[in-house]
Amino acid sequence: AQSVAQPEDQVNVAEGNPLTVKCTYSVSGNPYLFWYVQYPNRGLQFLLKYITGDNLVKGSYGFEAEFNKSQTSFHLKKPSALVSDSALYFCAVRGPNTGFQKLVFGTGTRLLVSP
Amino acid sequence: GAVVSQHPSRVICKSGTSVKIECRSLDFQATTMFWYRQFPKQSLMLMATSNEGSKATYEQGVEKDKFLINHASLTLSTLTVTSAHPEDSSFYICSAFQGARAWRGRYNEQFFGPGTRLTVL
Numbered sequence: 001a002q003s004v005a006q007p008e009d010q011v012n013v014a015e016g017n018p019l020t021v022k023c024t025y026s027v028s029g030n031p032y033l034f035w036y037v038q039y040p041n042r043g044l045q046f047l048l049k050y051i052t053g054d055n056l057v058k059g060s061y062g063f064e065a066e067f068n069k070s071q072t073s074f075h076l077k078k079p080s081a082l083v084s085d086s087a088l089y090f091c092a093v094r095g096p097n098t099g100f101q102k103l104v105f106g107t108g109t110r111l112l113v114s115p
Numbered sequence: 116g117a118v119v120s121q122h123p124s125r126v127i128c129k130s131g132t133s134v135k136i137e138c139r140s141l142d143f144q145a146t147t148m149f150w151y152r153q154f155p156k157q158s159l160m161l162m163a164t165s166n167e168g169s170k171a172t173y174e175q176g177v178e179k180d181k182f183l184i185n186h187a188s189l190t191l192s193t194l195t196v197t198s199a200h201p202e203d204s205s206f207y208i209c210s211a212f213q214g215a216r217a218w219r220g221r222y223n224e225q226f227f228g229p230g231t232r233l234t235v236l
Contacts, residue, residue, distance in 0.1 A: 102161060108158050
């Protein structure tokens with residue numbers, strides 16, 4: 001069965017500093033990996049995905065993520081954090097042969113960017 | 116493009132009543148729609164998968180008779196919470212999957228609605 005782990009409930013970073021939100025996964029075969037962001041009382045907004053190709057994926061709002069197959073990780077990064085980046089971030093995985101495109105989500109990491 | 120709407124955004128109802136939540140894909144046809152629920156400060160839990168014109172597939176532990184899902188067209192899926200109780204209070208989120216005719220080639224993506232906050236008194 002596929003699973004996702006986000007080991008940090010919360011990440012605190014000062015504005016202007018780089019940020020990293022961690023994600024590790026477990027899946028049979030090559031994974032499809034996603035990052036989503038959720039603002040209070042809102043649905044999920046897509047940030048980026050890895051399906052195949054370059055291990056470094058660039059996404060929306062200046063975010064990027066690096067796929068590391070040997071470490072089964074897909075950490076989300078941004079070179080310079082903004083206060084407006086404060087939100088709840090979810091990593092999700094889907095196996096290549098998963099029926100109906102089902103996603104499995106991590107427990108989420110709350111990012112707090114201080115001014 | 117690839118916008119998914121939900122209605123209502125917020126609903127408060129009395130215990131024992133039924134509540135219907137609509138999920139619409141506004142500018143694309145969704146072969147598959149998903150329904151999730153999210154408890155405060157928790158992750159999204161998949162409840163069921165619905166394909167247009169067929170019965171929904173429910174995840175283990177989700178009561179089919181409690182959470183009725185209808186996917187009558189390629190742009191509309193509904194979730195009806197029947198005989199709602201306070202423990203059904205949650206944030207319900209739908210997503211839509213486009214399949215082969217993906218919007219701008221965005222295959223393998225689910226597009227999420229803004230969610231519906233259900234409060235059962």
